[in-house]
Amino acid sequence: MNSDRLQARLYNLRHNRFFEFFVVSVILFSAVVIGAKTYDIPDNLLTVIGWLDTGITFFFLTEVSVRFLGEPDKRNFFKDPWNVFDALIVVVSLIPVEDSELALVGRLIRIFRVLRMVSVVPELRLLLNSLFKALPQLGYVIMLMFIIFYIYAAVGASFFAPINKVLWGDISISMLTLFRVMTFEDWTDVMYETMTVYSFSWIYYLSFIFLTTFAFLNMVIGIVVNVMEDEHAQEAKVQAIADGEPTIQDLSDQIKELKAMLQQKQ
Structure with missing residues (x-):
């Protein structure tokens, strides 16, 4: 019963207009953070941007988890290609590759997070x-x-x-x-x-x-x-x-x- 109540609350949350607007705002802020990294900025500000980027990644993880847990039939969640795309982008973003040879791949994945705007906005x-x-x-x-x-x-x-x-x-x-x-x-x-x-x-x-x-x-x-x-x-x-x-x-x-x-x- 408690699990059904939680699922119903998460389902209502994922369809809440304010929540959707907040997710879109975070995606736009993520795009600004990505653009800021292309400029020559001080190291201390670059550190702050790195923390913001990490926070955005974990927010996206929470948002995808809410959508998955709020799905009445969990098997239907991954039948939607956009849900698969969102989950893949978030999971790959969690892999620490900044100090490795795959750092460029990690940056590209973070750039593609802006495409999540398409999966969030129904019209797009x-x-x-x-x-x-x-x-x-x-x-x-x-x-x-x-x-x-x-x-x-x-x-x-x-x-x-x-x-x-x-x-x-x-x-x-x-x-x-x-x-x-x-x-x-x-x-x-x-x-x-x-x-x-x-x-x-x-x-x-x-x-x-x-x-x-x-x-x-x-x-x-x-x-x-x-x-x-x-x-x-x-x-x-x-x-x-x-x-x-x-x-x-x-x-x-x-x-x-x-x-x-x-x-x-x-």
């Missing part, structure tokens, strides 16, 4: 999950973009190499130049240079920019937005089930039952 977690789920569809868009890049790079290397070998010497360098054009990094300088020899080469650049920067970018945004809408709908459905509210499918089933009853009475 939903956004990142949507990006991951959109990767299969984005893969085909990237493949098509690579084909366009390859074709335009081959054309550019064939025609513009005599003008500037640094930018168009071979197909790999041409692809890098086209990436520069796509990101609008001084692309007009590249275009005007080739226009001195091929006056209509502006068609080459404008068509490439239209296909990559405008068309493909809108396709990527459309795919991500669609996946995010599906994720929002799925989360709303799960929340409705958890709250005991009827979902659209439940309402549809009830309407069908009412129609069947009316038809039987007629």
